[in-house]
Amino acid sequence: MLKVDNLSGGYGKEPIVKNISFTVNKGEVLGILGPNGSGKSTLLKIISGILQKLEGTVLIDGQDAAVYSQKQFARKVAVLPQLHAHAFSHTVKDTVALGRYPHQSGIFSSWSDEDERAVTEALEYTGVTRYKDKPIELLSGGEQQRVFVAQALAQEAPILLLDEPTNHLDIAHQQQLLDTIRKHSGEKGVTVISVFHDINLASLYCDRLLLMEKGQVATIGDPKDVIQEATIGTVYNARVKTQPHPELPKPQMTLLPDTMEERKPFTVNKQHFAISADHVSFKVEQPLKTISSAVTNPGMGWFRAFVNRHVDANYNCDDVKAEMAQYLEQRGYHLTDTVGMMTAVTTEHAEIGEYEGDFGTVLIMVTAGVGNAVDVSQAVTREQRVGTINTWVIVNGHLPDEAFIQAMITATEAKTKALHTENIKDPLTGTIATGTSTDSLLIAATQEGEHLPYAGPITPLGKLIGHGVYDCTIRAIQAYKKAKGWTS
Amino acid sequence: MNKATIAYIVSAATLIVAVWLGVSIGTVKIPISTFWDSSDTTASNILWKIRMPRVILAGLVGASLAIAGAAFQGLLKNPLADPYTLGVSSGASVGAVVTLFFGLSIPILGTYTLPIFSMIGAALTMFLVIGFAKLVDRSMKMETIILTGIIFGSFLGSVLSLMIALTGEELRQIIGWLLGSVSMRGWNYILMVLPFVVIGSFILWLNRRELNAMLFGEERAHHLGVNVKRRKFMILIGGSILTGSAVAVSGTIGFVGLVVPHMTRLMWGSDHRHLLTLSFMNGASLLIICDLIARTIISPTELPVGVITAFIGAPVFAYIFYRQRRKGAM
Known part of the structure; x- marks a missing residue:
């Protein structure tokens, strides 16, 4: 579905990400992890075409992504950004309707029944239908992010890229959002690539994980192979302990804080x-x-x-x-x-x-x-x-x-x-x-x-x-x- | 009937009323019957030779500045942007004054020499201001863009003063023109700007959906499938054409591009599919009314219309600034 081959690139002449290669299959959820500055967001920006690549190729359905026009690309790949503030007010429905932009053509507006259906479905799916006529800035952060999920879903692209989608959200909204995306991926066979800050969330929601270190791939594979005490400890330079999730066959990690050493020795008798x-x-x-x-x-x-x-x-x-x-x-x-x-x-x-x-x-x-x-x-x-x-x-x-x-x-x-x-x-x-x-x-x-x-x-x-x-x-x-x- | 339809009806009605007030009120009151009954030649002459061209020109200038303002604001996600605050009007003025100063007239362009040089001045300033603002602050904060506009505006203003001082008497009339006025221009001026108003507005209107996407940032627009570079260029050129032609015929009239889109957005929302057209209509109405006030308020003396628009516009600017800052603080 999506193949990244020997990709390098970044902001200037000096590449931030180097020689990245991986493949994501149809319907798979791949999580990208890595410490700050490891290049995970940069990698996503190069794939989505915001940043220039210096070397390598991104293949979508076996075809070089560089040959797609901007609209064609947007019909293949939808992106969900981090939550942002914006200057002007839009209603929820108008915001979601923008997701249909790549499907529209012609000088005069060509809003079709197909567009209307996609928008209605996306609003339903993310549970924001009841807010559809409200200005978006009146919604809470979690609800706003759901509106942008709806916008990305309305785009009906087979590939969805997410850049730390749960940033600034409380745990209930994090769960809601990731549940929605995971469910959508399962039902529609949408391929998802998401950058995560939270290792445990990534483990819970991803089929495979890609761990980045200094712009390169440290490891890629099943969560239980990637989330290893030694690997995470070295890449993030943190003391961690991993354990199985109490209900699911997924690894979770916790930090070992320095305060452990402050514990006074004691005995019981x-x-x-x-x-x-x-x-x-x-x-x-x-x-x-x-x-x-x-x-x-x-x-x-x-x-x-x-x-x-x-x-x-x-x-x-x-x-x-x-x-x-x-x-x-x-x-x-x-x-x-x-x-x-x-x-x-x-x-x-x-x-x-x-x-x-x-x-x-x-x-x-x-x-x-x-x-x-x-x-x-x-x-x-x-x-x-x-x-x-x-x-x-x-x-x-x-x-x-x-x-x-x-x-x-x-x-x-x-x-x-x-x-x-x-x-x-x-x-x-x-x-x-x-x-x-x-x-x-x-x-x-x-x-x-x-x-x-x-x-x-x-x-x-x-x-x-x-x-x-x-x-x-x-x-x-x-x-x-x-x-x-x-x-x- | 949906909200958009109501908005168009209300705006059209306002425009008709504005035109009617604009042609009928003045030192001589023109009865509405003059439109079809030309037996009163004095009234008929005042209507068709003086008042009508003046009202139409005011309308075209107001419409151009308002739609350009709406587009600039959407593109820059900056509610304080308009041709005047961005310094683009000053750039257009320099272009126009240079043309007059050197008595330029390019044969192929003919009468269009003036508006075209004005547009070139506008476009150059626009790109310089945005380029400089980006250099200062990559995120292009609201204040950065406006400050850059002020810097460029002041500089270009001093260039203008210098040129006027050098010319002596004959360009003194330019000072009046610089303050902004639509009086005593006649039909030939309308013919001079009309094609540019049509072209510029059409270019902006073609980008109405792209402007909606760009409200969420250039990166987001890119993700939604907008060819950001090309569309941005089109919008800046469209805005420069409108500003340049407006300035060429009427001088710098400030704040129309700020007040009108703001009011329109407040009443009918910020969907550019409607905002652009509605701003165009309301911009025409506003400038016709402002011009009416300018020529009647201390009659028989006429004020430059720019004085009236600034009188309304500056407080609105202050209000928007206050609102945005409060919003940012929350």
């Missing part, structure tokens, strides 16, 4: 635990990186308070999350800062241990209610019944994501072993239980001090977790047994 009549809490000044299967704030996050709440064995509630939130708030916990779990086990039977290794200490807290213990290998036919072993593992150390997962495995294995040692059986099958039906686990780390790359059973960290979880779970089960009168 047993003193941070507090036990009251109805809950066990662990509170620290600095947030801990946490992964958990809790009721309140499950998943991954950074939190400063951890609550294991005792509820009656017959606790029943339609909306457990809301009730739990209310409970926490009443007790002065800040909801966005707190991980909350529940158990039927009373707080006096919570077992807390502190285990010391070469790198620092690991804190363990376990409550074990094994009345409804389950043998996981026999559980296929089982109905859901509530029972809980809640395990917390809090580490003084810096863990990568994989160490969090290994810590979860190690802790679970230790728990299962403890059930075995204590000979806890699944009451229905009579076999040794591996856990209960609704166990919860929490791994938290200070992300301070020593880097602990692994947490498997024979690593320094894994050893402490295995031993500590086993130890605490045994004690917790024994306490439970005692309370229930299972032992003499």
Whole structure:
């Protein structure tokens, strides 16, 4: 559809962009990224003919773009500029109607039904029909930019060039605008080339990305190949971290600010635990990186308070999350800062241990209610019944994501072993239980001090977790047994 | 009936009323019946030999300046631009005075020598002003263009003064002419400017859609498929032809090209498909009325019509400037 071959050019004799080559297929959305001054807007201006090229060719449908007249070119390529101010007022409809200019000819106006249809469609598509008789300057920035999208769409060109189209727009309008363009591209097979300032937006909306550096192509390819920590870090000269988008298979990046280094070193210890009549809490000044299967704030996050709440064995509630939130708030916990779990086990039977290794200490807290213990290998036919072993593992150390997962495995294995040692059986099958039906686990780390790359059973960290979880779970089960009168 | 149709009807009606007032009011009142009843030879002579050519000339000059102003404003995206504020009128005056000063008469051009030299003066000034403004400030801010126009206007004004001082008595009448007047010109002057008014206006009218696109900037116009370089050249030439011919017959009459497009835009919008034609009509009406005021207000003495247009135009200029600045500040 559009092929750029060995293109060089810029403002003066000295080219700003050099030897650029790439191809965009029909219906594809290509994003152009790069730091300020890398030449991304210049490249777009050369393609659209605003700036002179010094070398190379731009081929549209296999034909050199230089041979097209200005009007012919505009029938092939529409451009959406950044948002601008303008001196005179035009109505929205008149503005959009200008998009039909390349389709008109002759001395007298030749406004056809085809023109009218294209304009009406473009107004509809961008949702500005209701403003059509308003002067454009009375609209907000986001609405104005939509009018210019409509103008470009009314041009009905198979190629659409965009130069940072979402500049000066708030996030809702950014999303609206890019959704519209992406949808249009999908429905009409329009080829889109867009310059982006925002790497994450580009990743979300583009099929392929072209990363520019000092006027040349640094890389071009799938977003997940282009948005790499090392590549982005070098080209933009910034410290970044990439991660997958939570809902889509697209990479996203975040900055690692220098303020990270301003964090004061700290450690956590047993003193941070507090036990009251109805809950066990662990509170620290600095947030801990946490992964958990809790009721309140499950998943991954950074939190400063951890609550294991005792509820009656017959606790029943339609909306457990809301009730739990209310409970926490009443007790002065800040909801966005707190991980909350529940158990039927009373707080006096919570077992807390502190285990010391070469790198620092690991804190363990376990409550074990094994009345409804389950043998996981026999559980296929089982109905859901509530029972809980809640395990917390809090580490003084810096863990990568994989160490969090290994810590979860190690802790679970230790728990299962403890059930075995204590000979806890699944009451229905009579076999040794591996856990209960609704166990919860929490791994938290200070992300301070020593880097602990692994947490498997024979690593320094894994050893402490295995031993500590086993130890605490045994004690917790024994306490439970005692309370229930299972032992003499 | 849509808005544009109403606009044309209102403007045409205004023009007819202006013409009628222009021919009938004066030291001798001319009854409307004189148009078809030539029994009163004095009245008939005043109507056809004095008043009518004067009104038509005022109309042509006003129309030329107004449509040129509208086009310049659209092209430069500058509501303060008009032949006078851009210094183009001064350039045309220099062209005209040079012709008179040296008594130039190119044989092929004949009576058109004066307007053509005037146009050349206008076109040269136009390109110089825009070229210089671009040199100073690539984005061509409103104030930059107007300041450049003032600089060139003042310089050309001093050139004019110098030439007049050198000629002594015989070109003293030029001073009166410089202040702008349409009196005592007669039908031959109308014939002299008419072809240029038609050609210049037609060139601008051909670019009405392009002017609409250029309101969003040259880059945007380029994206929409406008051949910006060629169209810009056409518009500047069209405007220079109109300004040059108007100045050749009436001297420098300021602010008509500013006030008329502004009022027209305010009432009927800035779509050049209508703005150009409507400005043409309203420009004619305005100058006919201004000329009427100029020759009757302190009768029997006549004021130069440029005094009246400046009297109305300068405050409007100030108002537009204020409005634009406030808009920019928001």
